[in-house]
Amino acid sequence: MKRRKTGLIGIVITVIVLVIIVIVSNLETNQMQIAQTVVSKLFMPFQNGYVYIKNKITGDEQQLSDIETLKNENLGLREENSKLKEQLRELEILKSENNTLKEYVNLKNKYADYTTVPANVIERSYSNYDKIIIINVGKNDGIAENMPVISESGLVGKVLSVTDATAKVQTIIDTASTVSASISTADQSILLKGTLASTQNLKATSIPVEASILQGDDVVTSGFGGIFPKGILIGTIKDVVNTQNELDRYANVNPATDFSKLETVLVITQ
Numbered sequence: 442m443k444r445r446k447t448g449l450i451g452i453v454i455t456v457i458v459l460v461i462i463v464i465v466s467n468l469e470t471n472q473m474q475i476a477q478t479v480v481s482k483l484f485m486p487f488q489n490g491y492v493y494i495k496n497k498i499t500g501d502e503q504q505l506s507d508i509e510t511l512k513n514e515n516l517g518l519r520e521e522n523s524k525l526k527e528q529l530r531e532l533e534i535l536k537s538e539n540n541t542l543k544e545y546v547n548l549k550n551k552y553a554d555y556t557t558v559p560a561n562v563i564e565r566s567y568s569n570y571d572k573i574i575i576i577n578v579g580k581n582d583g584i585a586e587n588m589p590v591i592s593e594s595g596l597v598g599k600v601l602s603v604t605d606a607t608a609k610v611q612t613i614i615d616t617a618s619t620v621s622a623s624i625s626t627a628d629q630s631i632l633l634k635g636t637l638a639s640t641q642n643l644k645a646t647s648i649p650v651e652a653s654i655l656q657g658d659d660v661v662t663s664g665f666g667g668i669f670p671k672g673i674l675i676g677t678i679k680d681v682v683n684t685q686n687e688l689d690r691y692a693n694v695n696p697a698t699d700f701s702k703l704e705t706v707l708v709i710t711q
Contacts, residue, residue: 552591555670556711558582562703563607569637572615574598576706579606587668589709595674595697596620596662597706608708612700613675614643621665622675627652630663633675633694641701643676643694650687656680660694670709 560582564575578584580603590597590610598612613620614635622633622645629649636644648654658678664671679693 552707552709555707555709557591557707557709558584560608560706560708562706565700565703567700570616572612572618572635572700573601574610574612574700574703576608576610576708577606578708579603579608581605583710584608584708585710589669589673591673591707591709592698592703592705594699595676596669597698597700597703599668600708610706614641614696614700620669620675621663622660623663624652624654624678625659625661626655630665631660633660641696641699642679643696645678645692645694648690648692654678654681654692 558578560576560578562574563577566573566575574597576590584600584603586600586602588600590599596613598610598615598618601609601611603609611618612635613633616635616637618635620633621630623630627649629652630647631645631649631652632647633643633645636642645654645660656678660675660677662669662671662673662675674697676694676696679695681690681692683690
């Protein structure tokens with residue numbers, strides 16, 4: 442029964458199509474154009490929709506392809522940037538090591554008369570009273586208490602205590618530090634002490650009455666006291682402060698070493 446109905450529907454559709462073909466073929470030219478126009482208008486939305494959907498699908502595929510390309514390019518740039526950063530870090534490390542080696546060589550050449558051990562400052566402790574640094578050498582490197590410590594610029598201080606791998610150094614700007622010194626224009630010795638007022642200032646006391654002391658004079662170690670060798674630069678006279686009692690006059694001294702930037706030192710072992 443169903444097959445018969447399907448056959449009938451097929452026959453009806455076929456007949457309708459044939460009738461349309463006959464009617465269209467018998468139309469005059471004007472009528473043909475009108476029919477074409479009607480058919481075109483009827484089917485134009487479907488055609489436009491088809492074209493739009495096709496372009497939309499093609500455009501989306503292209504956009505997805507472009508996004509994937511950009512992702513790959515971005516990933517490549519990130520990897521390249523990471524490599525460049527790593528190379529830059531390596532160059533900075535090499536530059537720092539090279540500068541440190543140059544400082545060591547300069548120090549060694551400047552203090553060739555002494556047996557020394559090079560070291561780096563690994564910690565600073567600057568308070569109102571204590572001005573201490575920690576260096577990365579100790580007993581295992583032959584370091585002992587009271588050994589002098591110097592920089593390329595001049596005197597730094599002395600070793601207070603040591604561990605196997607480190608040493609604590611009392612700088613000359615420490616308030617508990619006292620260094621016997623002499624002035625380039627006088628033979629007499631004076632005493633240099635750290636001050637509470639400044640981490641970049643020393644106070645020169647015990648200046649002999651007959652000593653001629655002027656701004657800009659160099660101050661060096663006197664060699665007295667048994668710790669610091671003679672002739673190591675300590676600093677320069679900043680100014681002289683006269684008092685009513687000439688015995689109490691003193692001078693302010695600028696240290697030759699900039700302790701805020703101190704990185705490399707030598708410990709004099711002999």
